Amino acid sequence: MQRFATLFAGLLLNSWSATAQSTDTPTPRPWYVPDHATLQTGGGIGMLTAGAGYTPGRHPHRFDADVLVGYVPARYTGHRAFAIFTAKATYSPFSVRLAERWRLLPLSVGGLVNYTPAAQINRNSADKYGYRGYYWWTPTLRAGAFLGSRIALALPRTTGGKREASLYYELGTNDLYLVSYLPNRQGLSLGQLLTLAVGVKVDL
Amino acid sequence: MTNVFFSWLSTRLLLGAFLTTVAASCDLLEFSPNDTHAPASERDLTQKNLAALARQPVPTRGDTLRFVFTSDSQRYYDDVPPLVASINQQRGLAMVLVGGDISDFGLAREMRWVNDEFRKLKVPYLTVVGNHDLAQNGREAYQKIFGPLNYTFTYAGTRFILVNTNGREYEFNGHVPDVPWLQQQLADTADVRRQVVMAHVPPDDGDFDAAVTPAYTRALEQAPRLVVHLTGHNDKFYVRQPVPGRVTYISGYSIEQRNYLLLTLWGRHQYKLETISY
Structure with missing residues (x-):
């Protein structure tokens, strides 16, 4: 866990220093350069998950679209490490100013889809069971939804604008947990479905 | 102060x-729904339940042994608490056997949800792996949370042999079930008065590796101490004896059917079968 924390901090600092250099250029960025970088743990999409995304609306209310790649070490998969590829959308409709440079986005709602191309995941090949739909779900593609909050700190840019670094958490679930819960609302509680994600985003 | x-x-x-x-x-x-993570208290449940069983004196007198056989809890979470409540009212019960398909998607969290209820049983419970427990990353998850896919234990002079028969999940590779292993366990009769085999897929089912069926059934037929062969998978209760006086094949109820089997063994081959509704 300590090694992981060091790695996490190291990557964060690394992205920080890299972005600090790039912001010195006063010219407007080309459209394809992402608006922010993201680093996350948990949420069913990796132990260490890094990505980048766009914020079309910019501040103060924001809609984020991110693409992330997650890593799950072999220790947690029983055999080989997983890579998880995720597309994620988050909308934070409210913004509360806490202090001069701090604001809180008390509610974030979002959804994601992810793909785990791991060979050790036993595929539900169509011909495995003679009757169609015996295993009706896809084993490597998952969909998820979440709610969360986010706290953001505005940082001055040398070019005069501002950018934010923020810390967020998300409580979510996935399609398979949800279909387990829906017909079993006495036998399972919502709390048993939850996954937690914690992450940071830094505007580029 | x-x-x-x-x-x-x-x-x-x-x-x-x-x-x-x-x-x-x-x-x-x-980190992933396919990760095998579980807190220490929810890992190696087979080993823990076997240790609890070893500490437990046989609750019935003489050579009588009573246990419950239930199966296929897969995604029927609403039906598990009433099952546990009903089983906890049985007297003289030594253990509960679960015939596989504990999970539906082979996810660690599903197995833990079921254990959250089964750990409220007053007696230890023991499971055999089902085909759904091998879906996705279930092969790893099951081994982490429960334990080996093939194992045996002896209690009250009765040797229980739990064997993975989910051949289709291994694309009928000719090695599942592991017949040489089964033969070895059936042949080891030191201090064993009688034997019980539990598996998930019955040998006459299309999901059992047909290439292995003759060797498997022959191994069972050549075991004179075998009392019953228990399976789940079909959600259908039946008792069959294809060769009169030889192996008795019992297919149990799924948890969703709101019935379970109460088995009482005594003597060498005597058994009583009761269906309990809940």
Whole structure:
């Protein structure tokens, strides 16, 4: 866990220093350069998950679209490490100013889809069971939804604008947990479905 | 002095609350639904239940042994608490056998949800792996949370042999079920008066590796101490004896059917079968 924390901090600092250099250029960025970088743990999409995304609306209310790649070490998969590829959308409709440079986005709602191309995941090949739909779900593609909050700190840019670094958490679930819960609302509680994600985003 | 005490107490309480929150958060911090993570108390359940069984004196007198056989809890979470409540009212019960398909998607969390209820049983429970428990990353998850896919234990002079028969999940590779292993277990009769085999897929089912069926059934037929062969998978209760006087094949109820089997064994081959509704 300590090694992981060091790695996490190291990557964060690394992205920080890299972005600090790039912001010195006063010219407007080309459209394809992402608006922010993201680093996350948990949420069913990796132990260490890094990505980048766009914020079309910019501040103060924001809609984020991110693409992330997650890593799950072999220790947690029983055999080989997983890579998880995720597309994620988050909308934070409210913004509360806490202090001069701090604001809180008390509610974030979002959804994601992810793909785990791991060979050790036993595929539900169509011909495995003679009757169609015996295993009706896809084993490597998952969909998820979440709610969360986010706290953001505005940082001055040398070019005069501002950018934010923020810390967020998300409580979510996935399609398979949800279909387990829906017909079993006495036998399972919502709390048993939850996954937690914690992450940071830094505007580029 | 009182202030110091209260500040010490509140610090302790705050620290306790903080540590509890951190522990709960770590448990929620899921890296993938396919990860095999589980807290230490929810790992190696087979081994733990066997240890609990070994500590437990045989609850019935003489050579009588009574246990429950249930199966296929897969995604029927609403039906598990009434099952546990009903089983907990049975007298003289030694253990509960679960005939596989504990999970539906082969996810660790599903297995843990079922264990959350089954751990409320007053007696140990033992499982055999089902085909759904091998879906996705289930092969790893099942082994982490429950234990081996093939195993045996002896209790009250009865040797229980639990064998993975989900041949289709291995694309009928000719090695599942592992017949040489089964033969070896059936042949090891030191201090064993009788034997019980439990598997998920019955040998006459299309999901059993047909290439292995003759060797498997022959191994069972050549075991004179075998009392019953128990399976799940079909959600259909039946008792069959294809060759009169030889192996008795019992297919049990699924948990969703709101019935379970209560088996009482005595003597060498005697058994009583009761269907209990809940």
